[in-house]
Amino acid sequence: MSLLYFLVQQMMLFSIPLLIVALGGMFCERSGVINIALEGIMVLGGFTGILFINLFQEVLPGQPILLIALLISTATGMVISLVHAYASVNMKANQSISGTAINMFAPAFAVFVARVIRNVQQIPFENQFRIEKVPILGDIPVIGEMFFQNAYITTYLGILILAVSCVVLYKTRFGLRLRSCGEHPQAAASVGISVYRMRYMGVLISGALAGIGGLVYVIPTSTSFNASVSGYGFLALAVLIFGQWKPGKIMLAALFFGMMKTISSAYSGIPVLADLGIPSSVYKMIPYLATLIVLAFNTKGSQAPRASGIPYDKGAR
Template sequence: MSVYDVLQTIIPTAIFFAAPLIFTALGGVFSERSGVVNIGLEGLMTIGAFVGIVFNLTFADRLGAWTPWLALVAAVIVGAVFSLLHAVASVTFRADQVVSGVAINFLALGLSLFLVKKMYGKGQTDQIQVGFDKMDVPVLSDIPIIGPLLFSNAYVPSYIAIALAFVSWYVIYKTPFGLRLRAVGEHPMAADTMGINVAKMRYIAVMISGALGGLGGAVYATIISRDFSHATISGQGFMALAAMIFGKWHPVGAMGAALFFGLAQSLSIVGQTIPLLKNVPTVYLLIAPYVLTILALAGFIGRAEAPKAAGTPYIKGKR
């Protein structure tokens, strides 16, 4: 097997596994840039995965090929609404944001499993029959060398995730909304003095994180697992949180870290077909991204500094 053959096996799979992490990590970037720590990304992915699969199973007969797309829309809406629980607790009632996020994780898993049991009479849903198909990007897939690596045998949501990272960068760093978002995350009192509604901005940011977290969960469930159970989302939300920190709270950096984690996950799946990795135990490949993240956060790959007001409730008029 040549090096090019190895890359042709690994890279499309890496992009495939990275897409849900990119969506969810971007959601974390929006929330934490506003000053609200969102440990609840795992729960938001869980509720998105549940909604995406249940919507698909319920409406596939009537909606046909539109089903997976509309399932993603439903997951976005429900994720945004569900994240309001975190926003109310963290912004309005000034609760500890880490505790609130952990509560979101437990609530999402417990509620979704309870509803699955009630709706299907068992611990998991049926397999979906209508999903996304792999495709080759017209024209781009015909580019020599690069085309088969990056633009062949992939899913549309994967490319949407990568494009969204650059859109998020533009929104956060090049628009008035992004300037206000960063202001309330760095110095909310100064932002308030300039007439920016800190609570409103933080509510919007948390809801965006909920929408993108729900989208990430739905993409994972619809493309990768194709059903929903207690093990569908098992650490992906925390991996997305790590990608956000690894990417230093920057949309493009978070995307790069998510792609790295996707690469590590893909190696655990296709590693047995690669001569150099054939004898490496799969468990080592699975833990590699977490070990490297710990090293990164320990300072081996530069300092990772969160927005200054992240995790601190804002009380109007109080220094």
């Protein structure tokens, strides 16, 4: 049972950042804008959050400094996403090129600033954020050991974001307007909805969640940040497509890819896999091979928002 608990805990650590970032991409594409820049926004969100922790970790205790760092990463993601929003909405630029430019800029900028401020490329931090056991909940048989021991507050944040996303997207006027702008912006505009405003909101939400996702990815998996999130932004796009732009299916897709990532990183701790004698490089390819296979069989039935990636023209009918 201890092996099962370990695998579930590891899967959650890998799945939660994918879930958060994919939900951000969902809001963006539901508004009609493709956000290829998720990877770059994750890098910058993780960078500013980790830099803050590095500078103040001796002054503030564990959980409060993590919460402040999450707010900083959120703000960073929103600021960077404004560049993508302006290019995509106001300038009607190619959204893929705009996103790719941010992806190219982000790691170089993070490395440059890290060297200027700390004279090193990798920013170290002390991981003091693991919760050994949540009071009361951690004592529940099986469930307590799986989800409320050796956990991070970011895991519960991801679940909260999922619940809020479901409510906002399907149970609020804002969600209805956002979806209408991604399906038929001209029809939405005809009833007084500001398509520009809704698309800006979608991109900003996407940036906020991607910024959070960058920090959420780094905290449990490392003790330093080197301007990389290991392609998680692109993997989140695969989760988004596999999840059919719907929160519930995105959650299932994130859990699937999280399990693939767990197998690739913790195979040596699984006796059955460790005894096979397969080279480690093969296991490391598993998440990306799974991505290719899943998308190859899933793309045919995918139903992206109809106006996603198409610049809105007020004069078009």
